[in-house]
Amino acid sequence: MAMSDNFIGDMICPLYGEEGIKQRVYISIYTLKKQNKFCLNLEHEEVKLFYRECLLIFSTVDYQKQAYFFIDLHKMNDNLRMQIKNLVEKYEFIDIKLRKIPSFFNNISNEEYFYIFLDSNISLGPKIYISESLRLLNNGISIDRLNEAIKEPFESRSKLFSNLRENYDIHYYNPNKKYVYGKSNKDARKCKYCHRTKDEGATFISEAHAIPESVGNKTIISAEECDKCNAWFSTTLDNVFFESIKYFRTLYEKKGKKGIPKLKFANGTEMLHSGKTLIVMRDSKNDKLSKDGSVIIPFEFTINFMNVYRALTKFVLTVLPTDELHYFQDTIKWIMNIENNGNKRDLPLVAINYNTQDYLDQPTLTVYKRKNDNYSLPYIYAELRIATIAFVYIIPYTTNDTRTFAKKEDFDNFLKFNIHYENFKDWIFGNYSIDESIPFTINTTIKNKRSDSI
Numbered sequence: 001m002a003m004s005d006n007f008i009g010d011m012i013c014p015l016y017g018e019e020g021i022k023q024r025v026y027i028s029i030y031t032l033k034k035q036n037k038f039c040l041n042l043e044h045e046e047v048k049l050f051y052r053e054c055l056l057i058f059s060t061v062d063y064q065k066q067a068y069f070f071i072d073l074h075k076m077n078d079n080l081r082m083q084i085k086n087l088v089e090k091y092e093f094i095d096i097k098l099r100k101i102p103s104f105f106n107n108i109s110n111e112e113y114f115y116i117f118l119d120s121n122i123s124l125g126p127k128i129y130i131s132e133s134l135r136l137l138n139n140g141i142s143i144d145r146l147n148e149a150i151k152e153p154f155e156s157r158s159k160l161f162s163n164l165r166e167n168y169d170i171h172y173y174n175p176n177k178k179y180v181y182g183k184s185n186k187d188a189r190k191c192k193y194c195h196r197t198k199d200e201g202a203t204f205i206s207e208a209h210a211i212p213e214s215v216g217n218k219t220i221i222s223a224e225e226c227d228k229c230n231a232w233f234s235t236t237l238d239n240v241f242f243e244s245i246k247y248f249r250t251l252y253e254k255k256g257k258k259g260i261p262k263l264k265f266a267n268g269t270e271m272l273h274s275g276k277t278l279i280v281m282r283d284s285k286n287d288k289l290s291k292d293g294s295v296i297i298p299f300e301f302t303i304n305f306m307n308v309y310r311a312l313t314k315f316v317l318t319v320l321p322t323d324e325l326h327y328f329q330d331t332i333k334w335i336m337n338i339e340n341n342g343n344k345r346d347l348p349l350v351a352i353n354y355n356t357q358d359y360l361d362q363p364t365l366t367v368y369k370r371k372n373d374n375y376s377l378p379y380i381y382a383e384l385r386i387a388t389i390a391f392v393y394i395i396p397y398t399t400n401d402t403r404t405f406a407k408k409e410d411f412d413n414f415l416k417f418n419i420h421y422e423n424f425k426d427w428i429f430g431n432y433s434i435d436e437s438i439p440f441t442i443n444t445t446i447k448n449k450r451s452d453s454i
Protein backbone atom coordinates (compact mmCIF):
# COMPACT_ATOMS: atom_id res chain seq x y z
CA MET A 1 0.00 0.00 0.00
CA ALA A 2 1.54 3.27 -1.04
CA MET A 3 0.87 6.62 0.54
CA SER A 4 -2.48 7.66 -0.85
CA ASP A 5 -2.96 11.03 -2.39
CA ASN A 6 -6.64 10.43 -3.04
CA PHE A 7 -7.44 13.12 -0.59
CA ILE A 8 -5.68 16.43 -0.97
CA GLY A 9 -7.57 18.08 1.84
CA ASP A 10 -9.39 21.32 2.35
CA MET A 11 -7.77 24.31 0.88
CA ILE A 12 -9.09 27.09 2.98
CA CYS A 13 -7.75 30.47 1.96
CA PRO A 14 -6.14 31.75 5.15
CA LEU A 15 -7.13 35.29 4.32
CA TYR A 16 -10.65 34.30 5.20
CA GLY A 17 -9.77 32.41 8.38
CA GLU A 18 -11.80 29.42 9.38
CA GLU A 19 -13.32 30.84 12.54
CA GLY A 20 -16.51 32.78 12.52
CA ILE A 21 -17.22 32.63 8.81
CA LYS A 22 -20.91 33.11 8.18
CA GLN A 23 -21.06 33.00 4.43
CA ARG A 24 -18.94 29.98 3.74
CA VAL A 25 -19.32 28.15 0.43
CA TYR A 26 -17.65 25.02 -0.80
CA ILE A 27 -16.71 23.81 -4.22
CA SER A 28 -15.96 20.08 -4.40
CA ILE A 29 -14.35 18.46 -7.42
CA TYR A 30 -14.41 14.73 -8.04
CA THR A 31 -12.35 12.87 -10.58
CA LEU A 32 -12.09 9.12 -10.75
CA LYS A 33 -8.77 9.22 -8.89
CA LYS A 34 -8.92 12.31 -6.75
CA GLN A 35 -11.13 14.73 -4.99
CA ASN A 36 -10.60 18.18 -3.62
CA LYS A 37 -12.67 20.86 -2.05
CA PHE A 38 -12.19 24.57 -1.72
CA CYS A 39 -13.73 26.82 0.85
CA LEU A 40 -14.44 30.48 0.19
CA ASN A 41 -15.71 33.24 2.42
CA LEU A 42 -18.27 35.34 0.61
CA GLU A 43 -18.19 38.10 3.21
CA HIS A 44 -15.45 39.62 1.05
CA GLU A 45 -16.71 41.43 -2.02
CA GLU A 46 -13.84 40.34 -4.30
CA VAL A 47 -14.31 36.68 -3.25
CA LYS A 48 -17.95 36.93 -4.21
CA LEU A 49 -16.90 38.10 -7.68
CA PHE A 50 -14.40 35.28 -7.98
CA TYR A 51 -17.05 32.76 -6.92
CA ARG A 52 -19.59 34.10 -9.40
CA GLU A 53 -17.17 34.00 -12.30
CA CYS A 54 -16.08 30.54 -11.28
CA LEU A 55 -19.68 29.30 -11.37
CA LEU A 56 -20.17 30.87 -14.79
CA ILE A 57 -17.35 28.77 -16.20
CA PHE A 58 -19.26 25.66 -15.19
CA SER A 59 -22.69 26.90 -16.25
CA THR A 60 -24.62 27.04 -19.48
CA VAL A 61 -26.63 30.03 -20.57
CA ASP A 62 -30.26 29.88 -21.61
CA TYR A 63 -30.55 33.08 -23.64
CA GLN A 64 -34.32 32.80 -24.00
CA LYS A 65 -34.89 32.62 -20.27
CA GLN A 66 -31.87 34.83 -19.62
CA ALA A 67 -30.67 32.44 -16.99
CA TYR A 68 -27.56 30.45 -16.10
CA PHE A 69 -27.69 26.80 -15.19
CA PHE A 70 -24.88 25.28 -13.19
CA ILE A 71 -23.76 21.92 -14.60
CA ASP A 72 -22.10 19.40 -12.31
CA LEU A 73 -20.68 16.97 -14.88
CA HIS A 74 -17.91 18.18 -17.19
CA LYS A 75 -15.36 16.87 -19.64
CA MET A 76 -11.92 18.47 -19.50
CA ASN A 77 -10.61 20.38 -22.52
CA ASP A 78 -8.04 23.09 -23.26
CA ASN A 79 -10.63 25.83 -23.36
CA LEU A 80 -11.93 25.01 -19.89
CA ARG A 81 -8.40 24.76 -18.56
CA MET A 82 -7.58 28.18 -20.00
CA GLN A 83 -10.69 29.79 -18.50
CA ILE A 84 -9.78 28.49 -15.05
CA LYS A 85 -6.19 29.67 -15.43
CA ASN A 86 -7.30 33.15 -16.52
CA LEU A 87 -9.79 33.42 -13.70
CA VAL A 88 -7.22 32.49 -11.07
CA GLU A 89 -4.66 34.91 -12.53
CA LYS A 90 -7.24 37.65 -12.31
CA TYR A 91 -8.01 36.97 -8.65
CA GLU A 92 -4.80 35.54 -7.21
CA PHE A 93 -4.16 38.90 -5.53
CA ILE A 94 -6.83 37.79 -3.03
CA ASP A 95 -4.80 34.81 -1.95
CA ILE A 96 -1.81 33.21 -3.62
CA LYS A 97 -3.15 29.80 -2.61
CA LEU A 98 -5.75 30.12 -5.36
CA ARG A 99 -2.94 29.07 -7.70
CA LYS A 100 -3.44 25.52 -6.48
CA ILE A 101 -6.75 25.41 -8.34
CA PRO A 102 -5.37 25.38 -11.91
CA SER A 103 -2.72 22.84 -10.95
CA PHE A 104 -5.46 20.55 -9.70
CA PHE A 105 -7.35 20.90 -12.98
CA ASN A 106 -4.10 20.38 -14.91
CA ASN A 107 -3.96 16.89 -13.44
CA ILE A 108 -7.23 16.06 -15.17
CA SER A 109 -6.47 14.81 -18.69
CA ASN A 110 -8.22 16.19 -21.72
CA GLU A 111 -11.43 14.28 -22.45
CA GLU A 112 -11.59 13.07 -18.83
CA TYR A 113 -14.92 13.44 -17.05
CA PHE A 114 -15.17 15.05 -13.62
CA TYR A 115 -17.87 16.34 -11.29
CA ILE A 116 -18.01 19.72 -9.59
CA PHE A 117 -20.45 20.32 -6.72
CA LEU A 118 -21.32 23.33 -4.60
CA ASP A 119 -21.25 21.26 -1.45
CA SER A 120 -18.66 19.83 0.88
CA ASN A 121 -20.24 16.81 2.49
CA ILE A 122 -21.29 14.11 0.15
CA SER A 123 -22.08 10.93 2.01
CA LEU A 124 -20.71 7.54 1.21
CA GLY A 125 -23.65 6.24 -0.87
CA PRO A 126 -23.80 9.08 -3.42
CA LYS A 127 -20.00 9.14 -3.49
CA ILE A 128 -19.91 5.54 -4.67
CA TYR A 129 -22.54 6.49 -7.23
CA ILE A 130 -20.37 9.40 -8.43
CA SER A 131 -17.31 7.22 -8.80
CA GLU A 132 -19.35 4.56 -10.62
CA SER A 133 -20.66 7.05 -13.17
CA LEU A 134 -17.15 8.52 -13.65
CA ARG A 135 -15.82 5.02 -14.16
CA LEU A 136 -18.47 4.32 -16.84
CA LEU A 137 -18.01 7.67 -18.58
CA ASN A 138 -14.23 7.49 -18.60
CA ASN A 139 -14.48 4.00 -20.02
CA GLY A 140 -16.30 5.30 -23.05
CA ILE A 141 -19.98 5.14 -22.12
CA SER A 142 -21.68 8.23 -23.55
CA ILE A 143 -23.66 10.58 -21.33
CA ASP A 144 -26.86 9.51 -23.10
CA ARG A 145 -26.15 5.90 -22.38
CA LEU A 146 -25.01 6.65 -18.82
CA ASN A 147 -28.56 7.24 -17.68
CA GLU A 148 -29.54 3.95 -19.18
CA ALA A 149 -26.54 2.15 -17.71
CA ILE A 150 -27.32 3.31 -14.19
CA LYS A 151 -31.06 3.64 -14.53
CA GLU A 152 -31.82 0.20 -13.27
CA PRO A 153 -29.64 0.35 -10.16
CA PHE A 154 -30.96 3.85 -9.56
CA GLU A 155 -34.57 2.70 -9.59
CA SER A 156 -33.95 -0.25 -7.35
CA ARG A 157 -31.89 2.08 -5.16
CA SER A 158 -34.71 4.50 -4.53
CA LYS A 159 -37.02 1.59 -3.83
CA LEU A 160 -34.59 0.12 -1.34
CA PHE A 161 -33.85 3.49 0.23
CA SER A 162 -37.53 3.79 1.02
CA ASN A 163 -37.28 0.24 2.35
CA LEU A 164 -34.52 1.42 4.70
CA ARG A 165 -36.58 4.35 5.92
CA GLU A 166 -39.62 2.11 6.44
CA ASN A 167 -37.66 -0.23 8.65
CA TYR A 168 -35.22 2.03 10.47
CA ASP A 169 -34.87 5.29 12.34
CA ILE A 170 -31.49 6.77 11.54
CA HIS A 171 -29.60 8.80 14.13
CA TYR A 172 -26.49 10.66 13.09
CA TYR A 173 -24.15 11.89 15.82
CA ASN A 174 -22.69 15.15 14.69
CA PRO A 175 -19.05 15.57 15.69
CA ASN A 176 -19.14 19.33 15.18
CA LYS A 177 -21.30 19.92 18.20
CA LYS A 178 -20.40 18.89 21.71
CA TYR A 179 -23.17 16.84 23.24
CA VAL A 180 -23.41 15.00 26.53
CA TYR A 181 -25.59 11.89 26.36
CA GLY A 182 -27.43 11.10 29.58
CA LYS A 183 -28.61 12.98 32.64
CA SER A 184 -26.81 16.25 33.32
CA ASN A 185 -27.57 16.08 37.06
CA LYS A 186 -24.74 13.99 38.49
CA ASP A 187 -26.78 13.06 41.58
CA ALA A 188 -29.44 11.41 39.40
CA ARG A 189 -27.03 9.45 37.21
CA LYS A 190 -26.77 5.68 37.08
CA CYS A 191 -23.82 4.03 35.37
CA LYS A 192 -24.95 2.15 32.27
CA TYR A 193 -22.34 -0.54 32.78
CA CYS A 194 -22.07 -1.34 36.50
CA HIS A 195 -25.55 0.04 37.27
CA ARG A 196 -24.35 1.92 40.34
CA THR A 197 -25.73 5.30 41.42
CA LYS A 198 -24.01 7.97 43.44
CA ASP A 199 -25.64 6.56 46.60
CA GLU A 200 -24.09 3.22 45.73
CA GLY A 201 -20.60 4.71 45.54
CA ALA A 202 -20.31 5.64 41.86
CA THR A 203 -18.57 8.92 41.02
CA PHE A 204 -18.95 10.88 37.79
CA ILE A 205 -16.04 13.30 37.97
CA SER A 206 -14.15 12.67 34.74
CA GLU A 207 -15.62 13.27 31.30
CA ALA A 208 -16.31 9.93 29.62
CA HIS A 209 -15.88 10.02 25.85
CA ALA A 210 -18.33 7.89 23.93
CA ILE A 211 -15.65 7.21 21.34
CA PRO A 212 -12.10 7.45 22.71
CA GLU A 213 -10.44 10.83 22.73
CA SER A 214 -7.27 9.08 21.51
CA VAL A 215 -8.89 8.59 18.08
CA GLY A 216 -10.06 12.18 17.76
CA ASN A 217 -13.44 12.36 19.48
CA LYS A 218 -13.84 15.50 21.54
CA THR A 219 -17.57 16.02 21.23
CA ILE A 220 -19.57 12.87 21.92
CA ILE A 221 -19.59 12.61 25.70
CA SER A 222 -21.27 10.04 27.89
CA ALA A 223 -22.80 11.16 31.19
CA GLU A 224 -23.87 7.74 32.35
CA GLU A 225 -20.49 6.11 32.73
CA CYS A 226 -18.95 6.14 36.18
CA ASP A 227 -15.28 6.92 36.78
CA LYS A 228 -14.45 3.33 37.62
CA CYS A 229 -15.98 1.93 34.41
CA ASN A 230 -14.50 4.81 32.41
CA ALA A 231 -11.02 4.00 33.73
CA TRP A 232 -11.52 0.30 32.97
CA PHE A 233 -12.74 0.96 29.39
CA SER A 234 -9.88 3.33 28.65
CA THR A 235 -7.24 0.73 29.52
CA THR A 236 -9.05 -2.13 27.81
CA LEU A 237 -11.43 -1.55 24.91
CA ASP A 238 -10.50 2.03 24.01
CA ASN A 239 -6.88 1.06 23.98
CA VAL A 240 -7.44 -1.94 21.72
CA PHE A 241 -9.51 0.14 19.34
CA PHE A 242 -6.76 2.76 19.11
CA GLU A 243 -4.20 0.02 18.41
CA SER A 244 -6.37 -1.45 15.67
CA ILE A 245 -6.64 1.75 13.65
CA LYS A 246 -3.46 3.66 14.51
CA TYR A 247 -1.64 2.49 11.39
CA PHE A 248 -4.35 3.83 9.08
CA ARG A 249 -4.88 6.96 11.08
CA THR A 250 -1.25 7.95 10.82
CA LEU A 251 -0.76 6.80 7.23
CA TYR A 252 -3.62 8.92 5.93
CA GLU A 253 -3.33 11.78 8.38
CA LYS A 254 -3.41 15.15 6.73
CA LYS A 255 0.13 15.92 5.73
CA GLY A 256 2.09 17.90 8.27
CA LYS A 257 -0.64 17.92 10.88
CA LYS A 258 0.79 18.37 14.34
CA GLY A 259 0.20 16.23 17.35
CA ILE A 260 0.44 12.79 15.79
CA PRO A 261 2.33 10.56 18.18
CA LYS A 262 5.20 8.35 17.16
CA LEU A 263 3.71 4.90 16.76
CA LYS A 264 5.50 1.74 17.80
CA PHE A 265 4.63 -1.70 16.52
CA ALA A 266 5.29 -5.15 17.98
CA ASN A 267 8.28 -5.86 15.71
CA GLY A 268 9.97 -2.60 16.70
CA THR A 269 8.87 -0.71 13.59
CA GLU A 270 8.09 2.94 14.29
CA MET A 271 6.10 5.43 12.25
CA LEU A 272 5.94 9.18 12.64
CA HIS A 273 5.25 12.36 10.74
CA SER A 274 8.00 14.91 10.40
CA GLY A 275 6.85 18.04 8.62
CA LYS A 276 5.23 16.76 5.47
CA THR A 277 7.01 13.41 5.45
CA LEU A 278 5.88 10.13 6.87
CA ILE A 279 8.95 8.40 8.28
CA VAL A 280 9.17 4.70 8.95
CA MET A 281 11.98 3.35 11.08
CA ARG A 282 12.42 -0.37 11.10
CA ASP A 283 14.86 -3.20 11.41
CA SER A 284 15.53 -3.92 7.76
CA LYS A 285 16.12 -7.61 8.40
CA ASN A 286 12.33 -7.91 8.72
CA ASP A 287 11.85 -6.50 5.22
CA LYS A 288 10.85 -8.66 2.30
CA LEU A 289 11.39 -7.91 -1.35
CA SER A 290 8.60 -8.14 -3.87
CA LYS A 291 9.19 -9.33 -7.45
CA ASP A 292 9.56 -5.79 -8.82
CA GLY A 293 12.19 -4.91 -6.24
CA SER A 294 9.89 -2.94 -3.94
CA VAL A 295 10.44 -3.34 -0.23
CA ILE A 296 7.65 -4.81 1.87
CA ILE A 297 7.73 -3.58 5.45
CA PRO A 298 5.68 -5.53 7.98
CA PHE A 299 3.84 -3.68 10.75
CA GLU A 300 3.03 -6.16 13.49
CA PHE A 301 0.28 -5.91 16.05
CA THR A 302 -1.17 -8.22 18.63
CA ILE A 303 -4.89 -7.69 18.73
CA ASN A 304 -7.93 -9.31 20.26
CA PHE A 305 -10.37 -8.52 17.48
CA MET A 306 -13.35 -9.46 19.63
CA ASN A 307 -12.29 -6.54 21.82
CA VAL A 308 -12.40 -4.30 18.76
CA TYR A 309 -15.98 -5.48 18.25
CA ARG A 310 -16.70 -4.90 21.96
CA ALA A 311 -15.32 -1.36 21.63
CA LEU A 312 -17.41 -0.63 18.53
CA THR A 313 -20.48 -1.92 20.36
CA LYS A 314 -19.76 0.16 23.44
CA PHE A 315 -19.65 3.37 21.36
CA VAL A 316 -23.26 2.71 20.38
CA LEU A 317 -24.42 1.75 23.89
CA THR A 318 -23.03 5.04 25.13
CA VAL A 319 -25.33 7.13 22.98
CA LEU A 320 -28.43 4.93 23.40
CA PRO A 321 -31.19 6.39 25.56
CA THR A 322 -31.46 4.87 29.04
CA ASP A 323 -34.90 3.42 28.34
CA GLU A 324 -33.38 1.23 25.62
CA LEU A 325 -30.84 -0.37 27.92
CA HIS A 326 -33.01 -3.21 29.19
CA TYR A 327 -32.76 -4.80 25.71
CA PHE A 328 -28.97 -4.80 25.99
CA GLN A 329 -28.14 -6.35 29.35
CA ASP A 330 -26.52 -9.40 27.71
CA THR A 331 -24.63 -7.06 25.37
CA ILE A 332 -23.23 -5.17 28.35
CA LYS A 333 -22.25 -8.45 30.05
CA TRP A 334 -20.41 -9.49 26.88
CA ILE A 335 -18.45 -6.26 26.49
CA MET A 336 -17.41 -6.27 30.16
CA ASN A 337 -16.46 -9.93 30.32
CA ILE A 338 -13.20 -10.09 28.39
CA GLU A 339 -12.02 -13.70 28.57
CA ASN A 340 -9.12 -13.73 26.11
CA ASN A 341 -9.15 -17.53 26.26
CA GLY A 342 -9.86 -18.53 22.67
CA ASN A 343 -13.61 -18.98 23.23
CA LYS A 344 -15.69 -18.72 20.10
CA ARG A 345 -19.01 -16.90 20.02
CA ASP A 346 -21.78 -16.63 17.44
CA LEU A 347 -21.11 -13.10 16.29
CA PRO A 348 -21.93 -11.50 12.94
CA LEU A 349 -19.12 -10.32 10.69
CA VAL A 350 -17.95 -6.71 10.81
CA ALA A 351 -17.96 -4.89 7.45
CA ILE A 352 -14.94 -2.65 6.90
CA ASN A 353 -14.00 -0.21 4.18
CA TYR A 354 -10.44 1.00 4.67
CA ASN A 355 -10.40 3.64 2.01
CA THR A 356 -13.45 5.85 1.95
CA GLN A 357 -11.41 8.66 0.33
CA ASP A 358 -12.38 11.32 2.84
CA TYR A 359 -10.11 11.70 5.83
CA LEU A 360 -12.16 12.51 8.94
CA ASP A 361 -10.43 14.30 11.81
CA GLN A 362 -13.34 13.59 14.10
CA PRO A 363 -15.09 10.24 14.09
CA THR A 364 -18.77 10.15 13.11
CA LEU A 365 -21.36 7.65 14.25
CA THR A 366 -24.63 6.73 12.57
CA VAL A 367 -26.99 4.41 14.42
CA TYR A 368 -29.80 2.54 12.67
CA LYS A 369 -32.63 1.44 14.95
CA ARG A 370 -35.31 -0.87 13.62
CA LYS A 371 -38.77 0.50 14.22
CA ASN A 372 -40.88 -2.60 13.56
CA ASP A 373 -40.81 -6.31 14.32
CA ASN A 374 -39.18 -7.38 11.09
CA TYR A 375 -36.84 -9.84 12.82
CA SER A 376 -35.08 -10.75 9.60
CA LEU A 377 -33.18 -7.50 10.17
CA PRO A 378 -31.08 -6.58 13.21
CA TYR A 379 -32.56 -4.28 15.85
CA ILE A 380 -29.55 -1.96 15.89
CA TYR A 381 -26.59 -1.59 13.60
CA ALA A 382 -24.16 1.27 13.22
CA GLU A 383 -21.67 2.96 10.95
CA LEU A 384 -18.56 4.36 12.56
CA ARG A 385 -16.33 6.44 10.35
CA ILE A 386 -12.88 7.36 11.44
CA ALA A 387 -9.84 8.55 9.48
CA THR A 388 -10.41 6.85 6.09
CA ILE A 389 -12.11 3.80 7.61
CA ALA A 390 -15.79 2.92 7.80
CA PHE A 391 -17.03 0.11 10.05
CA VAL A 392 -20.58 -1.19 9.72
CA TYR A 393 -21.60 -3.62 12.43
CA ILE A 394 -24.59 -5.19 14.15
CA ILE A 395 -25.01 -4.76 17.91
CA PRO A 396 -25.15 -8.34 19.21
CA TYR A 397 -27.02 -9.96 22.12
CA THR A 398 -30.09 -7.76 22.23
CA THR A 399 -33.38 -9.31 23.34
CA ASN A 400 -35.01 -7.42 20.49
CA ASP A 401 -33.41 -9.77 17.95
CA THR A 402 -34.49 -13.35 17.36
CA ARG A 403 -31.34 -14.34 15.48
CA THR A 404 -27.63 -13.73 15.90
CA PHE A 405 -26.85 -12.84 12.24
CA ALA A 406 -23.85 -15.12 12.56
CA LYS A 407 -25.44 -17.48 10.00
CA LYS A 408 -24.40 -16.72 6.48
CA GLU A 409 -27.92 -16.47 5.04
CA ASP A 410 -29.06 -14.07 7.79
CA PHE A 411 -26.00 -11.88 7.38
CA ASP A 412 -26.24 -11.94 3.58
CA ASN A 413 -29.82 -10.75 3.87
CA PHE A 414 -28.63 -7.86 6.02
CA LEU A 415 -25.97 -6.96 3.43
CA LYS A 416 -28.49 -7.13 0.60
CA PHE A 417 -30.79 -4.78 2.50
CA ASN A 418 -28.10 -2.09 2.72
CA ILE A 419 -28.30 -0.74 -0.80
CA HIS A 420 -26.85 2.59 0.37
CA TYR A 421 -23.57 0.78 0.96
CA GLU A 422 -23.81 -0.64 -2.57
CA ASN A 423 -24.39 -4.02 -0.92
CA PHE A 424 -20.89 -3.71 0.56
CA LYS A 425 -19.23 -4.38 -2.75
CA ASP A 426 -15.43 -3.96 -2.29
CA TRP A 427 -15.73 -4.06 1.49
CA ILE A 428 -13.93 -6.61 3.57
CA PHE A 429 -15.49 -8.62 6.37
CA GLY A 430 -13.80 -9.22 9.69
CA ASN A 431 -14.56 -12.35 11.66
CA TYR A 432 -14.20 -11.09 15.22
CA SER A 433 -15.83 -14.05 16.95
CA ILE A 434 -12.83 -15.50 18.79
CA ASP A 435 -11.94 -14.05 22.17
CA GLU A 436 -8.18 -14.17 21.86
CA SER A 437 -5.20 -11.90 21.20
CA ILE A 438 -3.62 -12.88 17.92
CA PRO A 439 -0.62 -11.56 15.97
CA PHE A 440 -1.62 -9.51 12.97
CA THR A 441 0.60 -8.03 10.27
CA ILE A 442 -0.02 -5.27 7.77
CA ASN A 443 2.48 -5.41 4.94
CA THR A 444 3.26 -2.05 3.40
CA THR A 445 4.94 -1.88 0.01
CA ILE A 446 7.47 0.91 -0.40
CA LYS A 447 8.53 1.59 -3.96
CA ASN A 448 11.78 3.48 -3.39
CA LYS A 449 14.22 1.06 -1.85
CA ARG A 450 16.78 3.62 -0.76
CA SER A 451 14.41 5.96 1.00
CA ASP A 452 13.20 5.50 4.56
CA SER A 453 10.11 7.53 3.92
CA ILE A 454 6.93 6.60 2.18
Ligand SMILES: [Zn+2]
Binding pocket: 191, 192, 193, 194, 195, 196, 202, 225, 226, 227, 228, 229, 230
Ligand atom coordinates in the same frame (compact mmCIF):
# COMPACT_ATOMS: atom_id res chain seq x y z
ZN1 LIG B 1 -19.82 2.01 36.27
